[in-house]
Amino acid sequence: MGVLSKIATNNRHGEDSPYFEGWKAFDRNPFHLTQNPQGVIQMGLAENQLCFDLIEDWIRKNPYASICTAEGVGEFKDIANFQDYHGLPEFRQAVANFMGRVRGGRVTFDPDRIVMGGGATGANEQIIFCLADPGDAFLVPTPYYPAFDRDLGWRTGVEIVPVHCDSSNKFRITRAALEEAYEKAREANINVKGLIITNPSNPLGITLDRDTLKSLVSFINEKNIHLVCDEIYAATLFCSPKFISIAEVIQEMDCNHDLIHIVYSLSKDMGLPGFRVGIVYSYNDEVVSCGRKMSSFGLVSSHTQFFLASMLSDDEFVETFLAESSKRLAKRYHIFTKRLEQVGINCLKGNAGLFLWMDLRHLLPQKTLEAEMKLWHTIVNNVKLNVSPGSSFRCQEPGWFRVCFANMDDETVDIALKRIEAFVRQGKEGGENTATRKHWQPNLRLSLKSRKCDQGVLSPHMMSPHSPMPKSPLVLART
Numbered sequence: 340m341g342v343l344s345k346i347a348t349n350n351r352h353g354e355d356s357p358y359f360e361g362w363k364a365f366d367r368n369p370f371h372l373t374q375n376p377q378g379v380i381q382m383g384l385a386e387n388q389l390c391f392d393l394i395e396d397w398i399r400k401n402p403y404a405s406i407c408t409a410e411g412v413g414e415f416k417d418i419a420n421f422q423d424y425h426g427l428p429e430f431r432q433a434v435a436n437f438m439g440r441v442r443g444g445r446v447t448f449d450p451d452r453i454v455m456g457g458g459a460t461g462a463n464e465q466i467i468f469c470l471a472d473p474g475d476a477f478l479v480p481t482p483y484y485p486a487f488d489r490d491l492g493w494r495t496g497v498e499i500v501p502v503h504c505d506s507s508n509k510f511r512i513t514r515a516a517l518e519e520a521y522e523k524a525r526e527a528n529i530n531v532k533g534l535i536i537t538n539p540s541n542p543l544g545i546t547l548d549r550d551t552l553k554s555l556v557s558f559i560n561e562k563n564i565h566l567v568c569d570e571i572y573a574a575t576l577f578c579s580p581k582f583i584s585i586a587e588v589i590q591e592m593d594c595n596h597d598l599i600h601i602v603y604s605l606s607k608d609m610g611l612p613g614f615r616v617g618i619v620y621s622y623n624d625e626v627v628s629c630g631r632k633m634s635s636f637g638l639v640s641s642h643t644q645f646f647l648a649s650m651l652s653d654d655e656f657v658e659t660f661l662a663e664s665s666k667r668l669a670k671r672y673h674i675f676t677k678r679l680e681q682v683g684i685n686c687l688k689g690n691a692g693l694f695l696w697m698d699l700r701h702l703l704p705q706k707t708l709e710a711e712m713k714l715w716h717t718i719v720n721n722v723k724l725n726v727s728p729g730s731s732f733r734c735q736e737p738g739w740f741r742v743c744f745a746n747m748d749d750e751t752v753d754i755a756l757k758r759i760e761a762f763v764r765q766g767k768e769g770g771e772n773t774a775t776r777k778h779w780q781p782n783l784r785l786s787l788k789s790r791k792c793d794q795g796v797l798s799p800h801m802m803s804p805h806s807p808m809p810k811s812p813l814v815l816a817r818t
Contacts, residue, residue: 351493356485361725370723372750380755383725385541385693386746387575387610389667393660394610397650404649406642414645422641424634426455430644433651434618440657441574441608446586454619454630457637459571459604462617463490465637466600469621469629470565471497471532477567478502478520478534480512482696482732482739484541484569491535500524500531501733509687510543510696512536512551517558533565533598534558539572539582542732542741543696544689546580552588560594567600574608574661576691577669589622596622605647607693609660614643668693668745671752675744678756682763693745697726700738702763711737722762724755 341348361383370378403410406418425431431450438448456462471477473496479487480502491497502520504510517534524531534555538547547555559566568585576582589599601620606612616639619630651657675695676686687696703710708730715728718740729739744752 346494349493352489356731361719361727364719365725368723370751370754372754376754377723379719379723379725380751380758381725381746382743382755383727383741384746385607385743386612387607387664387668387693388746388748389671390610390660390664393656393663394650397653397656401649401653404646406645418641418645422638422644424455424631424638426453426639427641427644427648429648429652430639433648434616437651437657438573438603438618438620441582441661442584442587443581446584446590448586448620452620452622452627454621454627455634455637455639456602456617456619457639458606458612458615458617459569459602460486460490460617461615461637462602462604462619463487463567463569464495465617465630465633466567466602466619466621466626467491467495467497468633469626470567470600471495473497474530475532476500476524476529477532478517478524480504480516480536482510482542482729482734484537485727485731487535497532498529500529502534503735506687506736506739509545510540512547512555514554514558517555521562531562531564533567535567535569537569537571538585539570539575539691541572541692542694542727542729543687544692544694545687546576546582546691548580549583549588552583552585553592556585556588556592556594556599559598563595563598565598565600567602569602571602571604572607572692573603574664575668575693577665577672578690580690582691586620597625598623600626608664610664614647615639616643616647671744674752675742675756679759682760684759684763694741694743697740697742698738699740700736703738706737708737714738715740718762722758724758 365379365381365383368378369375370380398404402408405411406415428450431453434453435448435450439446454462454465456465467477476498477491477500479491479499481504483501488499492499500520500523502512502516504512504516521531536547536555538552539545540547555566566585570584573582573584585599585601589596599622601618603618603620604612605614605616615637617637619626619634621627621630672689672695679686679695679697683701685698687698689695699714700706702714711728711730715726718724718726727741729736729741732739732741747755
């Protein structure tokens with residue numbers, strides 16, 4: 340008899356997947372501009388580190404927003420004492436207002452429907468616990484965020500039924516694909532409880548258009564199943580078309596609102612994953628009530644609530660932050676895509692998110708999963724870049740990779756791109772197949788003699804972020 344539970348020991352966490360293998364390779368040998376310039380560069384972390392300076396500047400100007408400053412310590416006693424799981428009223432109001440703002444003011448949100456979770460990871464699990472029983476299933480269009488297998492099913496016992504999308508229509512979700520996945524599940528006696536989408540998409544970096552969203556709502560309404568919309572990247576846009584929330588779409592349709600639920604977070608749009616702010620927003624009263632009780636296991640700390648209520652209520656700051664974030668993301672996206680194009684690498688045209696969906700199909704000797712994995716191992720182990728293979732996102736077309744571009748400074752970006760450029764060019768010059776080349780070495784001579792090493796700026800965490808526990812990258816809840 341085992342000493343641990345079946346929940347603790349089942350393999351739904353995904354620890355052995357290529358997605359997390361890349362994290363382990365980085366943690367064993369993390370890149371640092373001066374201390375370890377030949378280390379692995381972390382390009383598997385969807386973090387927005389481009390606007391920390393704006394938040395730091397706001398903090399300096401608003402010391403009262405924290406109970407840990409001389410200006411704010413007067414609130415310490417009240418905030419440090421027990422807070423119920425409804426959350427601070429000012430926090431829920433600020434989050435509701437912020438959610439409306441990042442959706443262009445075209446929809447409003449009720450603060451009484453704001454339910455807290457431990458980051459989007461906790462929020463996603465929370466909504467699944469509310470909607471499904473062990474053995475039930477949710478349809479999820481591919482490619483999808485690899486840790487969904489963990490977030491949605493590890494502890495809940497709920498299954499994922501992939502809805503396969505492909506590059507022939509730029510991975511758009513079609514009604515035909517939904518119907519096929521739904522019918523196959525029913526034929527296998529699987530009880531389908533709902534459909535889960537990410538909009539904007541992780542890993543595609545695109546937004547869903549209004550017609551697609553209406554089609555999804557019609558589908559779930561006809562089947563009488565739930566629709567969970569993960570909108571964690573709602574404000575992480577850098578070019579047109581604009582983001583359209585499911586909250587906006589259902590205002591225009593005759594549908595059962597009790598079937599509609601939104602998961603949100605401040606991890607991406609505000610670049611605050613460490614704050615663990617996850618939100619469930621449901622139009623179903625019973626789900627709100629049940630979810631609120633469940634939130635006892637994943638509350639946002641009252642200190643964090645207090646701080647964010649103040650910051651998100653500063654309309655001028657929020658407006659400036661969102662505009663500047665979009666501008667900086669657009670610049671970084673442009674740099675990446677142009678440099679990749681120069682060596683013959685194309686990406687799916689994106690308008691949102693913190694990553695590129697990079698097409699390396701032309702580098703595969705055969706269009707197989709095995710060939711993709713060989714190429715990926717070469718990139719991670721020899722080129723020293725932790726990118727994520729498409730198969731870990733359940734993509735059925737070998738050769739696609741997700742590359743994160745907003746979690747590093749400009750110098751690290753340049754080095755990463757030089758490694759990619761050298762890798763591709765050496766393959767062309769040598770007439771070798773890049774997917775099977777085992778002894779590639781970056782032929783880069785980087786002069787850092789004139790650079791002053793400021794440890795406060797050049798720490799490995801700042802320059803190329805990794806998990807808080809180097810031996811366990813899997814504790815990162817939302818990557």
